[in-house]
Structure formats: C-alpha cells, structure tokens
Amino acid sequence: MGRGRAPCCAKVGLNRGSWTPQEDMRLIAYIQKHGHANWRALPRQAGLLRCGKSCRLRWINYLRPDLRRGNFTAEEEATVIKLHALLGNKWSKIAACLPGRTDNEIKNVWNTHLKKKASEQKPGVGGSKGEPADGDPDTPVPSLSSASSTCAGGGGGVEELLELPDIDMDADIWSIIDDDVARLQQGDATVPCTTKASPEEEGNEWWLADLEKELGLWGPTEESQPQAGPHDQIGYPGQDMEMVMSSSYPQSRSDHEASNSE
DNA sequence: AATCAAGACAACCGCAATACC
DNA sequence: TGGTATTGCGGTTGTCTTGAT
Numbered sequence: 244m245g246r247g248r249a250p251c252c253a254k255v256g257l258n259r260g261s262w263t264p265q266e267d268m269r270l271i272a273y274i275q276k277h278g279h280a281n282w283r284a285l286p287r288q289a290g291l292l293r294c295g296k297s298c299r300l301r302w303i304n305y306l307r308p309d310l311r312r313g314n315f316t317a318e319e320e321a322t323v324i325k326l327h328a329l330l331g332n333k334w335s336k337i338a339a340c341l342p343g344r345t346d347n348e349i350k351n352v353w354n355t356h357l358k359k360k361a362s363e364q365k366p367g368v369g370g371s372k373g374e375p376a377d378g379d380p381d382t383p384v385p386s387l388s389s390a391s392s393t394c395a396g397g398g399g400g401v402e403e404l405l406e407l408p409d410i411d412m413d414a415d416i417w418s419i420i421d422d423d424v425a426r427l428q429q430g431d432a433t434v435p436c437t438t439k440a441s442p443e444e445e446g447n448e449w450w451l452a453d454l455e456k457e458l459g460l461w462g463p464t465e466e467s468q469p470q471a472g473p474h475d476q477i478g479y480p481g482q483d484m485e486m487v488m489s490s491s492y493p494q495s496r497s498d499h500e501a502s503n504s505e
Numbered sequence: 506a507a508t509c510a511a512g513a514c515a516a517c518c519g520c521a522a523t524a525c526c
Numbered sequence: 527t528g529g530t531a532t533t534g535c536g537g538t539t540g541t542c543t544t545g546a547t
Contacts, residue, residue, distance in 0.1 A: 335535060355513055
C-alpha cells in the first residue's frame with residue numbers, strides 16, 4: 244500500500260499555477276471526446292503541459308459541466324453543517340450529498356464562513372477540527388442518518404455526477420481532436436486514454452498548433468501568450484462551452500456571486 | 506487616492522487506498 | 527504475494543479581490 248508514489252508535479256517543464264482559458268478549453272475538449280480513463284496519460288495526449296493530477300483536479304473541481312457554481316443556498320449550507328457535525332472533515336462524503344458541489348468547494352466554504360456560522364449556532368460543537376459530533380442530540384440529521392451510505396453508497400452519489408453530459412462543442416474542435424487521434428493511431432498505434440502513453444512527445448507540437456490556430460489562440464506554447472489571465476475574454480466556440488468557461492472565469496468575484504445569487 | 510488587512514478562492518502537496526502486473 | 531502505478535482525499539498555501547482606514 245502506498246508505495247511508489249508517482250513523481251507527478253515534480254516534473255520539470257510542466258505548467259503550474261492558474262489555468263489559462265486555452266488549457267481549460269483543451270482539457271474540456273479532450274475529456275468530452277475521449278473521457279478520462281487515464282489521468283496520467285491524459286495531459287500528454289491532450290497536449291497539456293500539466294500533470295495528470297492537476298488536470299484531474301481542474302476537471303473535477305471547476306470544469307465538470309454538472310457543477311453548480313455560485314453561492315451555496317441556505318439549504319446547502321445547512322446540509323454541510325449537519326453533515327460536518329456527523330462526518331467531520333470527510334469532504335468527499337459531504338460532497339456526495341450535495342450534487343454539483345465539490346469537496347474542495349465545500350472545504351473552502353466551510354473554512355471561510357460555515358465554520359463561523361456553525362460555531363455561532365452551536366458554540367460547543369462547531370469549529371472542531373475533523374471532530375464529528377456524533378451522538379450530539381442537538382445535531383439531528385433526519386434524512387441523513389446514515390449519510391455515508393445514503394449519499395454515496397450503492398455505487399451512486401458522485402459516480403453518477405461524473406457521467407459526462409452532452410455538451411455541444413464546436414464541430415471544429417472535434418475534428419481537430421479526431422484528426423489528432425487518427426494520426427496518433429496511425430503513428431504509434433496509441434489509443435488515447437486506454438493504453439499506456441507513448442513516449443513520443445514531439446507529436447504534440449502540431450496538435451497544439453492546430454488547436455490554437457483553430458481557437459484563435461495561436462502561439463507555440465502557453466508561454467507565448469502574454470499573460471492570458473483568467474479574466475481575459477475569449478471567444479469560445481460553443482454556447483455550452485461558453486457557459487462552462489464563463490463560470491470558471493468570473494469577471495470579478497462580486498459579479499460571480501451576484502450572477503449566481505438566487 | 507493610496508495603502509493595508511482580511512476574506513475568499515484556486516491550486517498544490519503529500520499521504521493513503523486501490524488496482525494492476 | 528509483493529511491488530508498482532494510479533487515483534482519491536484532506537490539509538495547506540499562494541494569490542487575488544474587496545473593504546476599511
């Protein structure tokens with residue numbers, strides 16, 4: 244158990260820090276088309292200068308189309324507080340009970356304001372680090388009495404959320420990726436996401452070029468993009484994609500929150 | 506108008522668990 | 527059966543935004 248941890252992010256030559264719209268675009272397009280059977284091989288096959296771990300995190304937490312963005316509703320907050328009292332810092336289990344919310348998001352929300360709110364409501368309970376207040380009579384969890392099994396058990400829960408919904412991507416993107424895969428299969432008989440990645444990395448050059456040209460983001464690498472920050476507005480080909488991307492790149496925090504408030 | 510502090514969010518790190526060979 | 531590769535999870539940190547002074 245737990246042996247042979249992959250070097251992953253320690254690799255040199257990989258991008259780190261915030262994701263650019265181009266990177267997001269590439270990741271979304273690739274996953275929508277080919278899935279994510281192998282996170283480790285995915286970035287190479289998608290032409291991303293990221294480690295698989297980073298790609299997975301980005302997809303799970305921000306790019307998944309079925310994510311809910313915006314402020315937590317009062318009901319969601321109450322659920323988080325209740326579940327945290329029951330489960331402690333089991334963010335993934337709590338997230339399994341909140342469709343469209345991620346463990347990272349819940350964790351952030353908890354650490355920023357729900358912890359305070361919970362401690363205000365129950366001075367003796369909230370705020371304890373990972374200490375579930377199980378058995379606390381003041382913490383009834385009526386519909387979640389067996390949260391871990393009710394919400395995530397039976398093969399449901401998060402797994403259902405991870406199913407890829409249909410997102411209308413611009414056909415050009417698919418053609419680019421299809422073409423890419425075809426070339427890969429011809430070249431080294433490597434099928435993306437289903438086999439071990441081939442060591443040939445130079446094949447990404449034209450892939451990157453094609454996609455970036457197609458997206459109007461032409462540049463040899465992301466480094467050549469002059470600080471294409473998260474707030475840059477880029478024309479995304481599909482409306483649904485635009486929705487996904489805009490949700491990932493709010494123009495400002497207040498705009499983001501205002502646009503999602505209910 | 507400029508500066509500072511606090512809050513909020515996104516991303517990274519490292520460990521653990523599981524799957525595969 | 528043991529070792530390795532990969533994925534998942536939780537904690538932590540870095541950066542940006544906003545509000546106060």
